[in-house]
Amino acid sequence: MARRSEHNREELRNLIVCSAQKLIAERGLDSLSARAIAGDIGYTVGTLYQHFDDMSDILLNVHARTLTMLGAALAGCKTDADPRMMLHSYADCYIDFIRKNTNAWEALFSFRRQQGFVNPDWYIQHISDLTLQITDCFERLNIQNPDIDPKQAAQLTWASVHSVCCLEQSGRLGLMLDDSLETVAHKLIDIHINAYVSSAAR
Numbered sequence: 001m002a003r004r005s006e007h008n009r010e011e012l013r014n015l016i017v018c019s020a021q022k023l024i025a026e027r028g029l030d031s032l033s034a035r036a037i038a039g040d041i042g043y044t045v046g047t048l049y050q051h052f053d054d055m056s057d058i059l060l061n062v063h064a065r066t067l068t069m070l071g072a073a074l075a076g077c078k079t080d081a082d083p084r085m086m087l088h089s090y091a092d093c094y095i096d097f098i099r100k101n102t103n104a105w106e107a108l109f110s111f112r113r114q115q116g117f118v119n120p121d122w123y124i125q126h127i128s129d130l131t132l133q134i135t136d137c138f139e140r141l142n143i144q145n146p147d148i149d150p151k152q153a154a155q156l157t158w159a160s161v162h163s164v165c166c167l168e169q170s171g172r173l174g175l176m177l178d179d180s181l182e183t184v185a186h187k188l189i190d191i192h193i194n195a196y197v198s199s200a201a202r
Contacts, residue, residue: 009051012047013052015041016041016052016058017058017062017065019037019040019041020037020058021065021066021104022040023036023037023040024062024103024104025103027103028103028106028107029106029107032055032107033055034049034055037058059107060119062104062107063107063123064122066105066107067130069097069101071126071129073097074094074133075133077089077090083138084137087134087157087193088186088189090137091182091189094161095165095181095182095185098169105169106169134157134158135150135151135154137154138151138196143196148196150196153192153196157189157192160191161188164181164184164185165185
């Protein structure tokens, strides 16, 4: 590790976020603390708060990186000219990402921010970007109805698949359903596609 004097402000911010990201991946969110990060990078706890407002600020930056990783994973999915099949491919990629990055994914959705906390615009954009590829699939279904919103269809599909992934990670999916996570996710996608297509005929 470089000596403290060799780190400028941006390098030190990156060092702190990288350490938090690594500790979460290795031990989970519950084990993360300012003291653990400081010990890992060889700085004092006070140094962390000279560069970030609080632990929530550090975690926000960690979560942004997790979202970027997830976006890259979805972008790397097996492509298919059929938008229906592409939606199924995204589901497979999402499930695979969760299994390979379980602690980071759980931290992303289990961390509770303080009441009144407002997410910065750059973080909201990270969230929005994730649904763009799914929205594109619904747009390519070419439903000629101005009252049908492909973005909303994408958001609902994402929420449904995400919900069953949460149930699976908590060990509760098997208590409610007999099928595997993959089977349930693909059935949900078919339900949303069929609802989207049929709504155009109303």
